[in-house]
Amino acid sequence: MYYRWEQDALYLDCSIQPKSNEDRIVGPVGENLKIRICAAPTDGKANKQLIRFMAKKFHTQQTAITIVNGQTNRHKRLCIKKPLTVPDSLDIAEDTLT
Numbered sequence: 001m002y003y004r005w006e007q008d009a010l011y012l013d014c015s016i017q018p019k020s021n022e023d024r025i026v027g028p029v030g031e032n033l034k035i036r037i038c039a040a041p042t043d044g045k046a047n048k049q050l051i052r053f054m055a056k057k058f059h060t061q062q063t064a065i066t067i068v069n070g071q072t073n074r075h076k077r078l079c080i081k082k083p084l085t086v087p088d089s090l091d092i093a094e095d096t097l098t
Helices: 045-057
Strands: 003-006 009-017 024-029 032-036 065-069 075-081
Touching: 032 045, 045 065, 045 075
Parallel strands: 009 032
Antiparallel strands: 003 009, 009 075, 024 032, 065 075
């Protein structure tokens, strides 16, 4: 499973594909959530774009999203604190959302 809740924080295990044609959540692939990002993985640009994109998708502040593991890797663990919404396409149980 690519996600888990810890109190009011959602943790996502992600597989990032940088230099894509568009920013898009592809969906679950194995044990990870595949995400495509337009930005190149140089100078932290892909990480910054990933945080901006996920903040829009989960309707939260960029500061509420942190990369817990994988700063320089394609496989990352994200922490989203108090997401206001969860995209329907992800099929994540929202029973702990406030």
